Amino acid sequence: MFQQGRRIMNPVLIISYETFRAHSAILTKSPIGLVICDEGHRLKNSENQTYTALNALKTQRRILLSGTPIQNDLLEYFSLVHFVNGGILGTAAEFRKRFEIPIIRGRDSSASPAEQQLGNEKLNELASVVNKCIIRRTQALLTKYLPIKIEQVVVCRLTPLQIELYKMFCKSNNIDELGAKDESDLKLSNSTLSAITQMKKLCNHPELIYDKCVKKEKGFENALKLFPSNFDIRNIQCELSGKMAVLDYLLAAIKANTTDKVVLVSNYTQTLDMFAKLCVLRRYNYVRLDGSMTIKKRGKIVEQFNDPCSSDFIFMLSSKAGGCGLNLIGANRLVMFDPDWNPPNDDQAMARVWRDGQKKQCFIYRLLSTGTLEEKIFQRQAHKKALSSCVVDNEEDVERHFSLTELRDLFTLNENTKSDTHEKFKCKRCVNNIQVKPPPEDSDCTCDLSQWNHCADKKNLVDPILKAVWSDTISFVYHHHSHVEQRKTV
Numbered sequence: 001m002f003q004q005g006r007r008i009m010n011p012v013l014i015i016s017y018e019t020f021r022a023h024s025a026i027l028t029k030s031p032i033g034l035v036i037c038d039e040g041h042r043l044k045n046s047e048n049q050t051y052t053a054l055n056a057l058k059t060q061r062r063i064l065l066s067g068t069p070i071q072n073d074l075l076e077y078f079s080l081v082h083f084v085n086g087g088i089l090g091t092a093a094e095f096r097k098r099f100e101i102p103i104i105r106g107r108d109s110s111a112s113p114a115e116q117q118l119g120n121e122k123l124n125e126l127a128s129v130v131n132k133c134i135i136r137r138t139q140a141l142l143t144k145y146l147p148i149k150i151e152q153v154v155v156c157r158l159t160p161l162q163i164e165l166y167k168m169f170c171k172s173n174n175i176d177e178l179g180a181k182d183e184s185d186l187k188l189s190n191s192t193l194s195a196i197t198q199m200k201k202l203c204n205h206p207e208l209i210y211d212k213c214v215k216k217e218k219g220f221e222n223a224l225k226l227f228p229s230n231f232d233i234r235n236i237q238c239e240l241s242g243k244m245a246v247l248d249y250l251l252a253a254i255k256a257n258t259t260d261k262v263v264l265v266s267n268y269t270q271t272l273d274m275f276a277k278l279c280v281l282r283r284y285n286y287v288r289l290d291g292s293m294t295i296k297k298r299g300k301i302v303e304q305f306n307d308p309c310s311s312d313f314i315f316m317l318s319s320k321a322g323g324c325g326l327n328l329i330g331a332n333r334l335v336m337f338d339p340d341w342n343p344p345n346d347d348q349a350m351a352r353v354w355r356d357g358q359k360k361q362c363f364i365y366r367l368l369s370t371g372t373l374e375e376k377i378f379q380r381q382a383h384k385k386a387l388s389s390c391v392v393d394n395e396e397d398v399e400r401h402f403s404l405t406e407l408r409d410l411f412t413l414n415e416n417t418k419s420d421t422h423e424k425f426k427c428k429r430c431v432n433n434i435q436v437k438p439p440p441e442d443s444d445c446t447c448d449l450s451q452w453n454h455c456a457d458k459k460n461l462v463d464p465i466l467k468a469v470w471s472d473t474i475s476f477v478y479h480h481h482s483h484v485e486q487r488k489t490v
Contacts, residue, residue, distance in 0.1 A: 013027075017042055017050050020050070020053065020054070021049055021050050021053050024053035024054075024056065027057070028053070028056045028057055028058065030058065031058040031059065032057050032058060032059040033059065033061065034059065034061045034062075034063070035054065035057055035059050035061070035062045035063070036062075036063045036065065037054065037062070037063070037064050037065065037083075038065045039065070039066065040064030040065050040066035040069070040080055041066045041068050041069060041071055041076070041080070041344070043064065043079060043080060043083055044071060044072075044076035044079050044080065045076070045079060046078075046079040046082060046083070046092065051079065051083065054083070055083060062083060062084045063084065064080055064083060064084055066080065067344075068344035068347075068388075069388075070384070070387060070388040070391060071342050071343070071344050071384070072341075072342060072384060073100075073384075074095075074099065074100040074103065074104070074387070074391065075092060075095070075096065075100065077391060078092060078095045078100075081130050081133065081134075084133060085132075085133045088129060088130070088132075088133070089129065089130070098122070099122050099125070099126050102115070102118050102119050102122045103119050103122050103123055103126070103387075103390075103391070104119075104387075105118075105119060106118060106119015106120060106122070106123075107119060107383075107386065107387055107390070123390055123391065126391065127391075138446075142356075143482055143483045144483065145356070146354060146355070146356070146358060146482070147332075147354075147358055147359065147360060147361050147362060148361050148362070148481055148482055148483060148484075148485055149354045149361070149362040149363075149364060149445065149481065149482035150361070150362070150363050150364070150462060150463055150479060150480075150481055150482075151350075151364040151366070151445040151479065151480060151481075151482070152363070152364060152365050152366065152463060152466060152477055152478070152479040153366045153368060153378075153449070153452075153477065153478040153479070154246060154365055154366065154367050154368070154466070154474060154477050155368050155369075155370050155375070155418070155419045155421075155474070155475050155476040155477065155478075156242040156243045156245075156246050156367055156368065156369055156370060156473055156474055156475065157242045157369075157370045157472070157473050157474075157475050158203070158242050158369055158370065158371075158372065159239070159240055159241060159242055159245075161206055161226060161227070161228070161240050162202060162203070162206060162240070162241065162242065162369075163413070163415065164226050165202055165206055165209070165220075165223055165226060166199065166202060166203075166372065166413050167413060168219070168220070168222070168223055168226075169195075169198065169199065169202070169219040169220065169223075170411050170412070170413060172218060172219040172221075195219070195411075196373065196410065198212065198219065199372070199373045199411075200267075200268075200338060200373060200374065200377075201268065201270070201271075203243070203338070203369040203372050203373065203374050204241065204243060204244070204266070204268070204271050204274075204337065204338055205240065205241040205243075205244050205271070205274055206227070206240050206241065207233060207236075207237075207240070207241075207274060208268070208270050208271065208274075209223075210227070210231075210233055213227070228240075235277065235281075236274055236277035236278050236281055238278065242369060242370075242473050243337065243367045243368075243369060244274070244278075245471075245473050246367065246469065246471075246473055246474060247264075247278075247335060247337070247367065248278065248282075249469040249471070250335070250365065250465065250466070250469050251278075251282065251284065251314070252282070252469075253465045253468050253469050254333060254465055255282075255284065255313060257464075257465065257468070258465070260331070260332050260333050260360070261305070261312065261313055261314070261315070261330055261331035261332070261333070262313065262314050262315070262331055262333045262334070262335065263314075263315045263317055263328050263331045263333070263334040263335070263352055263353055264314055264315070264316050264317065264334075264335050264337060265317045265318075265319050265334065265335065265336050265337060265349045265350075265352075266316075266317075266318065266319065266337045266338055267318075267319050267320065267338050267340060268318075268338070269290050269291075269318055271337060271338065272288060272290060272316045272318060275314070275316050276288065276316065279314055284313045284314050285311045285312045285313050285314070286312060286313065286314040286315070286316060287301045287304065287305055287312050287314075287315055287316070288315075288316040288317075289301060289302075289315070289316065289317050289318065289321060289326075290316075290317075290318035290321045291318060291320065291321040293321070298326075302326060302327065302328065305328065305330045305331070306327070306328065306329060306330035307330065308330070310330070315328055315330075315331060317349070317352070319340065319345060319346075319349045326352050327352070327355060327357065328352040328353050329353060329355060329357045329358040329359075331352075331353050332353055332358065332360040332361065332362045332363065333353070333362070333363045333364075333365070334349075334350055334352060334353045334362070334363075334364050334365070335365045335367065336349060336350055336364070336365065336366045336367065337367055338367070338374065339366070339368065339374055339377045339378050339381065340377075341377055341380065341381075343381040343384055343385055346366075346381070350364050350366075354482070363463055363465070363466075365466070370414075370417065370418070370419065370420070370475045370476070371413055371414030371415060371416075371417045371419075371420045372413060372414075373410055373411070375414075375419065375420045375421050376409070376410050376420075378421060379420075379421055379424065382421075382448070382449055385448075386448065417475075418433055418456055418475040418476040419475060419476035421449070422454060422476060422478075425449070425450045427450060427454060429450075429454065430454050433454075433456040433476075434456060435453065435454045435455065435460060438453070439451045439452060439453055439480065443480065444480055444481060444482055444483055445480040445481060445482055446482075447480070449478055451480075452478045452479060452480040453478065453479050453480060454476070454477075454478060455476065455477040455478070455479065456475075456476055457470075458470035461477060461479065462479065462481075463479070
């Protein structure tokens with residue numbers, strides 16, 4: 001690495017974060033001319049070992065590359081800026097007091113005019129400082145080279161079994177003691193996170209919490225008697241889950257009416273197991289990628305699936321194992337079965353089919369359970385994206401939809417709603433849940449969800465497949481396109 005002589009070379013070392021951390025004691029001994037960190041959001045925590053090791057490098061020139069500099073909170077943004085330009089924003093404590101607290105309070109939907117004004121002033125002040133060392137480019141530069149994408153958020157009602165199990169769990173002592181007590185996002189106890197996981201699995205399908213019911217674990221002591229007498233854990237029963245029933249209809253319609261392939265994404269390998277049962281039941285050919293698969297085998301099945309001559313209809317994907325970097329342009333429809341707390345994780349997973357090389361129009365389906373924790377997670381995603389739009393992209397007039405109090409209320413089931421998210425929007429374009437004013441002409445699926453199309457029935461849907469499978473199980477749909485196709489002039 002260190003060379004001398006008449007012809008001095010400029011060596012380049014390409015290394016992963018994990019390998020660098022393992023050999024940092026050697027690599028930090030000598031000066032480095034330039035450090036470039038791809039996927040820079042890996043350094044969002046200034047206290048982790050990777051950040052500390054990289055920060056110890058003897059270099060004055062550092063570049064971070066990241067499409068998502070804010071994933072959860074403003075301290076992540078501070079960490080990235082501090083890495084490339086240490087001291088420009090002061091210490092973490094100074095940054096929190098000077099910028100984070102007033103900006104967060106100003107973004108709250110219940111903020112007073114004075115708090116909103118102070119928040120906007122601090123946003124402008126922050127932008128004037130960090131813009132000296134940031135170049136921002138968005139995906140909009142590439143959009144015109146890709147086919148149109150239709151993104152759809154499909155809100156699905158719980159089944160009676162799911163509702164009873166959900167209410168029983170929420171009424172248990174396990175839930176009464178839970179909740180976030182401060183303004184920080186998701187600084188929750190282990191017991192709270194465990195409860196959230198069980199509720200998310202229940203929203204996917206009651207089968208996923210059946211073992212908890214058998215063991216009579218806290219919250220499910222008397223739940224076993226609620227299951228139908230014909231319940232069999234070995235077989236998939238789609239009718240017991242609202243989202244699974246919609247998925248079953250959706251796949252059948254796609255298979256019968258198109259030649260399209262589908263990517264199914266979930267955060268849980270247990271849910272992938274259910275997808276496999278469904279594919280066996282309906283005789284769909286499928287391949288599966290999760291964390292247990294080797295890199296070599298991953299490349300092989302991706303190549304096989306993308307082959308137009310392949311008979312594989314479905315690609316099952318664990319979002320944590322393959323949500324980033326995979327090219328699955330053999331499919332042009334993707335179903336995001338459950339939401340992640342971190343919006344870039346979902347965005348990365350949904351980008352697997354809509355990318356360079358794709359020739360067909362793409363359809364993205366994001367499934368959420370009506371009035372449940374899943375809508376709360378989705379609302380947090382919207383809140384984080386709005387914060388990022390204000391801070392990173394310097395956008396003005398970004399809507400304030402949610403208060404911190406509402407976002408902390410994770411464990412309330414809203415049974416009497418078509419979409420809890422739409423209610424919180426207090427939408428001015430809809431009357432009695434009917435859209436009477438279309439989205440702004442310059443809006444697209446990167447805009448705030450309040451500027452999408454809002455559908456309480458199937459009349460205004462643009463996807464013929466979703467329109468064909470509309471049923472009482474679907475309570476609400478948000479949809480928008482990526483861009484308007486430019487007509488070629490002769």
